[in-house]
Amino acid sequence: MVMTTTKSLLTVAVAATVMTTVNAHGQMTMPKAQFGGGDPTSFVTTISSSKLQAPSGMSFTTSPEANTKAFTAAIKASSFKTLRDFIEQNSQPGECGKSVVGAPQPLPDMVEWSHGSGEGFTPSHEGPCEVWCDDKQVFHDDNCARNYPQAPARLPYEKAKCAGASKLTIYWLALHSSEWQVYKNCAALQGGSGPAPGPAPSSAPAPGPAPSSAPRPSTSPSPSRAPSPGGDDEDCDDDLPIAGDDDCDDLPEPDCDDDLPVKGDDIGGESNYDKFKQGINFRSIEDGEGEDAPGQVVPEDY
Structure with a gap:
C-alpha cells in the first residue's frame, strides 16, 4: 500500500509538471507585463479551429508549420483584417489576458517575449503574433515562433506609431493543435492619454541682430540765398x-x-x-x- 501510494503521488507530480510545461509558454518581458496572480506564462483562452474554413487541400490538423500556413491563407480569405480582430471576436481574452495594466513604462526599442531564460516563443507553438499601441497595429508576423526563435524573442515594432499611446498589447495564437491557444499581455505606457511627445527641445535660438539705431534725421541743406533782384544790379x-x-x-x-x-x-x-x-x-x-x-x-x- 505504501509503495502504491508513493507511486501514485509521483505520477500525479509528474503529470502536473508536464501540464505546467505544456500550458506555460511565456510572457511579454519588454515592456514587462505585470500579473496579479496565477501562472503568468499560460494562455488565457482557446479558439476552436472550426471558426475558420481551411482552404482546399489544407487543414488545421497536421504539423504546426502546415497548420500555420493553412491559417494564414484562411484568414486572408475571411472578413477578419487582423489577428486582433479574429481573437477579440471569437473569444473573451479580457483587457490584458492574464496580465494587468500595471504602472506606466517607457517604450522599449524592441518588444520582447520570453519563456524563462532560455526560450522566447515555444518552438512547437507556431502561429501568428501582433503588437498594438492603443488602436494602432505596429507589428505583425504570420509565424512568430519560427521567424523569431531567439531567447528572448525580439520583435521590431514601429515605435514611432506608439508615441502618445496609453497601452501596448501583444497577441499570440499557437496553432499546434485543433484548439488554438490565445496569449495576450499588455503594459501601460508613459506619456499616454496625451499628445505625442515632440522632438527634444533644441537650445534657445540665437537672438537676432540688435535693432539698428533710429536713422538720423537728414540735415536740411541751408537754403541758398535768393539772387538779388534785377539780375545785373549790384549786391x-x-x-x-x-x-x-x-x-x-x-x-x-x-x-x-x-x-x-x-x-x-x-x-x-x-x-x-x-x-x-x-x-x-x-x-x-x-x-x-x-x-x-x-x-x-x-x-x-x-
Whole structure:
C-alpha cells in the first residue's frame, strides 16, 4: 500500500509538471507585463479551429508549420483584417489576458517575449503574433515562433506609431493543435492619454541682430540765398556790410535801383528805406546853398 501510494503521488507530480510545461509558454518581458496572480506564462483562452474554413487541400490538423500556413491563407480569405480582430471576436481574452495594466513604462526599442531564460516563443507553438499601441497595429508576423526563435524573442515594432499611446498589447495564437491557444499581455505606457511627445527641445535660438539705431534725421541743406533782384544790379551785401554779419539775410534787402534810396522812391511809407535807416546813421548832405538836398542822405562814414 505504501509503495502504491508513493507511486501514485509521483505520477500525479509528474503529470502536473508536464501540464505546467505544456500550458506555460511565456510572457511579454519588454515592456514587462505585470500579473496579479496565477501562472503568468499560460494562455488565457482557446479558439476552436472550426471558426475558420481551411482552404482546399489544407487543414488545421497536421504539423504546426502546415497548420500555420493553412491559417494564414484562411484568414486572408475571411472578413477578419487582423489577428486582433479574429481573437477579440471569437473569444473573451479580457483587457490584458492574464496580465494587468500595471504602472506606466517607457517604450522599449524592441518588444520582447520570453519563456524563462532560455526560450522566447515555444518552438512547437507556431502561429501568428501582433503588437498594438492603443488602436494602432505596429507589428505583425504570420509565424512568430519560427521567424523569431531567439531567447528572448525580439520583435521590431514601429515605435514611432506608439508615441502618445496609453497601452501596448501583444497577441499570440499557437496553432499546434485543433484548439488554438490565445496569449495576450499588455503594459501601460508613459506619456499616454496625451499628445505625442515632440522632438527634444533644441537650445534657445540665437537672438537676432540688435535693432539698428533710429536713422538720423537728414540735415536740411541751408537754403541758398535768393539772387538779388534785377539780375545785373549790384549786391548790397558788398556795398553795405553790417558788423558781425556775414551777409544781408537778416536785414530787409534795400532797393538797389539807385545807389541810395531817395525820397519819393517806390518804396514809400514805412518802407525798406525806413528799415534800412535803422541799421545805418544818416546825415543830410548839404547842397551848395546851405540846404539839405531834398531826400539826399548818405551814411555818416560816406
